[in-house]
Amino acid sequence: MRILYVADDLYEGYGGQARATEGHLAALVARGHTVTAVAGREPHPTVPPPGVRLVRMPAVQLGNAQTRIAYPIIGTLAREISQADVVQANTPAILTAAALLLAHRQNVPVVLGVHTQIETSTLQLPRFGGVVADLLRRWYRWLFSRADLLVAPTEFAAATSRAFSHVRVEVVSNGIDFGSYSRPRTATAGRQLAYLGRLSAEKRPQDLLKLMKALPTDHHLVMAGTGPLAAELAERVAAEGLAGRVRLAGFIDEDEKRVLLSQTDLFVMPSPAELQSIATLEAMAAGCAVVAFDYASSAVPRLVTEAQAGVVVPADDAVAQAAAVVELLSDHQRLRAAQESAQRYAALHDVARSAERLEQLYSELASARR
Numbered sequence: 001m002r003i004l005y006v007a008d009d010l011y012e013g014y015g016g017q018a019r020a021t022e023g024h025l026a027a028l029v030a031r032g033h034t035v036t037a038v039a040g041r042e043p044h045p046t047v048p049p050p051g052v053r054l055v056r057m058p059a060v061q062l063g064n065a066q067t068r069i070a071y072p073i074i075g076t077l078a079r080e081i082s083q084a085d086v087v088q089a090n091t092p093a094i095l096t097a098a099a100l101l102l103a104h105r106q107n108v109p110v111v112l113g114v115h116t117q118i119e120t121s122t123l124q125l126p127r128f129g130g131v132v133a134d135l136l137r138r139w140y141r142w143l144f145s146r147a148d149l150l151v152a153p154t155e156f157a158a159a160t161s162r163a164f165s166h167v168r169v170e171v172v173s174n175g176i177d178f179g180s181y182s183r184p185r186t187a188t189a190g191r192q193l194a195y196l197g198r199l200s201a202e203k204r205p206q207d208l209l210k211l212m213k214a215l216p217t218d219h220h221l222v223m224a225g226t227g228p229l230a231a232e233l234a235e236r237v238a239a240e241g242l243a244g245r246v247r248l249a250g251f252i253d254e255d256e257k258r259v260l261l262s263q264t265d266l267f268v269m270p271s272p273a274e275l276q277s278i279a280t281l282e283a284m285a286a287g288c289a290v291v292a293f294d295y296a297s298s299a300v301p302r303l304v305t306e307a308q309a310g311v312v313v314p315a316d317d318a319v320a321q322a323a324a325v326v327e328l329l330s331d332h333q334r335l336r337a338a339q340e341s342a343q344r345y346a347a348l349h350d351v352a353r354s355a356e357r358l359e360q361l362y363s364e365l366a367s368a369r370r
Helices: 015-031 074-082 093-107 118-124 126-144 155-161 207-214 230-239 254-262 277-285 301-305 317-332 332-347 350-367
Strands: 003-008 034-040 052-057 060-061 068-070 086-089 111-115 148-152 168-172 191-196 219-224 247-251 264-270 289-293 309-313
Touching: 003 015, 003 219, 003 350, 015 034, 015 052, 015 111, 034 068, 034 093, 034 148, 034 277, 068 093, 074 093, 086 093, 086 168, 086 191, 086 301, 086 350, 093 111, 093 126, 111 350, 118 301, 118 317, 148 155, 148 350, 155 168, 191 254, 207 219, 207 230, 207 247, 207 317, 219 254, 230 247, 254 277, 264 317, 277 289, 277 301, 277 332, 289 301, 289 317, 289 332, 301 309, 301 332, 309 317, 317 332
Parallel strands: 003 034, 003 086, 034 052, 086 111, 111 148, 148 168, 191 219, 191 264, 219 247, 264 289, 289 309
Antiparallel strands: 060 068
């Protein structure tokens, strides 16, 4: 099958959308499909894996925004769509809108991936949150209602999409390379917590410093990632006397990430806006129990509860959070059970399973259209 993916930022993209898209592309190639990706130009591009043909479009980055905005070259985009059996678009922006309209003209079915939340944008722009939310709702209603199928990473994400469209929604995990994270765990001295993710307002990494202040001094935290809050967090770590207990690791590569997770007892996710969280799934695959902050706008608390993989704690009560962490880490039998449950749950989200399900959906759409 000839599959065309459209996304604003890929190779090297940032965030869950890019990670999920790149994982799906590689897994679909492994299943023997002809795969092309249309994406915006990147300032520091990486080479796609063998079998993935990449077509670049002009793109700009708006301030500190996580993703880049790509602009379609209509002739090039139309030519790529004409050669595809199915199109999947994963970023709800101008490039996707153009792909939708062109695909409809050429009778090619279009799948839209649900990878964005209104909360993510409003958390980044709190002063203009109401205006931004209203504009995004209108845009998403126009865009999602024109797809042939929506694909969401979780039931939680599927439910959010139903606020914009009555188009059929199928749940397909973002997927992870489970085998590369499932490795023997390394014994650690003390109580080791970790967070991996962007250091930006919508992820609320600063709340982890409040948690560390409330925890006993033998608990340690590694925060890996980069973002606009990095300098502010470094200053707060020093000012609040946490320098010996909180390490800001900055960017770490895949090998370093696997080593860190193999040494981590608890993975902490404070973000209020997650449609699935690949970082959390990778931590679970490495055998980490998870502490999820209880936000109604995040899928992670439901994921942790469903998997019986850790604890869900109040989002705005550092003392209660600390008590739950101490209780879990002190009960070795319960902690081990949570870690084993986490790993079993993560195995269900291997990216090869996601690619198999996508293949089924694409075949169904292409056959119906023919």
